[in-house]
Amino acid sequence: MNLLTVENLTVTLATGSGDAQAVRNLSFNVGHGEILGVAGESGSGKTMTALSMLGLLPYKGKASGSIKFDGREILTSSKREYRDLRGKEIAMIFQDPMTSLHPMLTVEVQLTEHLRHHRKVSKDAARNSALELLATVKIPEPAAALRAHPSQFSGGMRQRIAIAMALACEPKLLIADEPTTALDVTVQAGILKLLHQLRKERNLSVMVITHDLGVLSSLTDRIMIMYAGSEVESGLTTDLLRNPRHPYTKGLIAALPGNSASNSKNLLSIDGMPPELGNFPTGCAFHTRCNYAKESCKGAIPEVTNLNSTHRIFCPINPFSEVTSAGSQS
Amino acid sequence: MKEILNIKNVSVEYDRHGRKVRAVAGVDLTLNSGEILGLVGESGCGKSTLGKAIVGILAPVTGEVVFDGEKVKKLTRGKRPEHFRNLQMIFQDPYGSLNPRRKIGVQIADGLIVAGMPKKLALLKAADLLEKVGLPRNAVDRFAHQFSGGQRQRISIARALAAAPTAIIADEPISALDTSSQAQVANLLVNLVDEFDMGMVFISHDLSIVRRISDRVAVMYLGKIVEVGTVDQIWNNPSHPYTRALISAIPHADGTSFMPQDLPGDVPNPMSPPSGCRFHPRCPLAKEECKTQEPGLRKLGDGRDVACVLQTAGNQPVTITLN
Known part of the structure; x- marks a missing residue:
């Protein structure tokens, strides 16, 4: 059984001009010891998805659907x-470790506070676990x-401390929202290694949110791509990156600086901007x-097409059903 | 190809509680017209400080920057000498670099009005420039908050273009943008450099984008240039261990679970830089002599410059492999 099963999650936020859906009918799951990547541009709903699992939606934000964690409904x-x-079974780390750590408190206070709260352990015991945690990271x-x-x-060390904090109560699920975006590549590589090792040693499940497909490639088992609050494609990391089948995923991959076949300096890009x-x-x-859009795409909300048991897309026309190479995007 | 910028032995110091911190320590670089020079390195290595010294926002404590034959002076409250209007800068944060209370058109036209153009004409020209960077002409009458990050960065670019620059220092111009805007703005910069035959220093920590759009790359570590060469030289056969480490740390988005290599340790505090080669405490290939002798830049047989004892001037580069 999966550790996390999300079904038909819809998140509604209050904006200046009325309610707006930030996440629409999203269903996915995370297995025990699995690393799932969630990718998409800003405004695609990836962070709101994570926050709804922790009951941390912004003021007047509402979530509907179902989130089953470890067998029970938590929504x-x-x-x-x-x-x-929070903190005990599902923990989260954020992009900027400077804002998620309290600047005036020592690392000890921040590392032991929730341990003492959730576990009711003595100060000395908490201190010893804190030492172990720092060694682990x-x-x-x-x-x-x-x-x-x-x-x-430094930024990398702070992110390690934030990870240690998240791990303190031995959560089953770690949500990492852009955990390496603020870091240099040399430091990022170290954090990726650490997350891999933690998954292996603790059978930790991780949901990592990022727009960086390179990070997802080296870190995740599966990837879900989101656009405008909905899933557009998901599949095993290898399948999805090597054989993307949704026009949006294809566009994202083609736009990577290292991925263009030609020698021109110009990068391929998806025209326009993500919707607000x-x-x-x-x-x-x-x-x-979408370059492949037809009149029919404007009408119906796309149904799921299962390409195999793990790879699926939400595209009304599935333009690459016959194509297997990744080089057909113009 | 004409040399537009010549940076000679430039050092920049900051004052931190009475102690001098040398953020840039003797940098030599040149920039030619029509060329994009990528400037890369970890955060804290002095890339932005160098960028600011080039345009005159900061004054160097040693050396000088020569732009188009004249020495760049530090910016003052007074009018900037006409000659240096053609040397412009674009900043990372398109939110902080535009005035929220003034119309976009006026902000772009400022540079033209200062240069003596009548206001009406300047506003027309501003609309032209907005069109040039892919925004509608009517954007002149709107405010910064009405635009997305990518659009704001286009506005900053239009503002820089108003001065008809021959050299632009772009400090992380696409780092704050979304994936699809990144590619669009990068393409815009490449096309403008081509069209106006400008020179551009492209400061970035994102090596994959630098690889794509630059002609040459300079790698900086703790205030010093450790390697300069063409993109192909740097990318395919890095000759400095630090360059090799940077490239090995980039994840590959190819679905092959390739694990990038980390570089243990942090960039040391520039207040007390390590002796000898500044990279030696983190360098897996460091020898005894690296602790005491500072390697200067040497020109290798393929034309690149590198500051490492493993390489010999005039010879072809020795291949660097880390563990």
Whole structure:
């Protein structure tokens, strides 16, 4: 059984001009010890999906559908139940470790607070686990690090501390929202290695949200691509990156600087911009930017097409059903 | 190909609580017209500081920047000498670099009005420039908040173009943008460089984009240039261990579960840079002599410059493999 099963999740946010759906009818799951990648441009609903799992939607945000975690429905949880869940069973790390760590408190305070809250352990026991955690995430000299403040660490080290915090109560699911976007590639590679190792050692499930397909390629088992609040394609990382079948996924992959066949300096790009919240196009939301769009794409919301047991797309016309090479995007 | 910028032995210092921090420590570089020079390195290596020193926002403590035959002076409150209007800069954050309370047209026209153009004409020209960067002419009457990040960056580019630049320093111009805007803005810059035969220094931490659009690449580490060469030289056969480490750390988006290599350690504090080669504490190939002797840039047989004892001037580069 999957650790996390999300069905027909719809998130509605209050905007200046009325309610708008940020996530629309999204269904996916994460298995035990699996790393799922969620990719999409800003405004595609990936962060709202994550926040709805933690009961952290912005003011007046509403989620409907079903989120089953470890066998029980959590979407209907009370505030109190969410508080017990957060940090203990589902933990999250954010893009910018400077804003997710308190600048005035020592690492020790921040690393032990929720341990003592959720586990009711003594101060000394909490301190010992904190030392172990810092060693796990490979912070040099853990004892000295405990006494230090976040500003005394570099960005990569701060992200390691944020990961240590997230791991403190041994959560089953770790949600990582753009965990390496603010870091240099040399440091990013270290964090990717660490996440891999944690999954292996702790059978941790990870849901990583990023727009960087390179990061997803080296880190994830499966990828789900989102556009305008909905899934457009999902599949095993190898399948999806090597044989993308949705025009949007194909466009994203073709736009990667390293992926163009020609020697021209110009990059391939998807024309236009992602739609804004509250202004999602009708039918297949991508039809306004899609080179393959037909009249019919404007009408009906696309049905799922299963390409194999793990790879599926939501495209009304499936223009690449006959094509297997990735080089046909013009 | 004409040399438009010549950076000679430039060092820049910041004052941190009375202590001098040398963020850029003796950099030599040249930029030609019609050329994109990528400037890469980890954060904190001095790329942006160097960019600011080139246009005169910061004054170098040693050396000089020569733009089109004249030495660049530090910007003051007074009018900038006419000669240097053709040297422009584009910043990373398109939110912070535009005035939220002034119309876009006026902000672009400013440069033209200062140069003596009548206001009406300048506003017309501003609309032309907006069209040039792919925005509607009526954008002149709108405000910055009415545009997305990618569009704002286009506006910043139009503003820089208003001065008819012959050289542009672009400091992480696409890093704050979404994936699809990134490619669009990068393409715009490439086409403008081509069309106006400008020179551009493209500062970025994203090596894949630099590889794609640059002609030459300069790699910086802790205030110093460690390697300069053509894109192919740098990419296919990096001759400095740091360049090799940077390239090995880039993930491949090819679905082959390739694991990028990390480079342990952090960029040291420029307040107390390591002795000898500044990269030696993190370099897996460091020798004893690297701790004491600072390697200068040397020209290799294929024309590139590199600062590493493993390479010998005049010879072909020795292939660098890390563990």
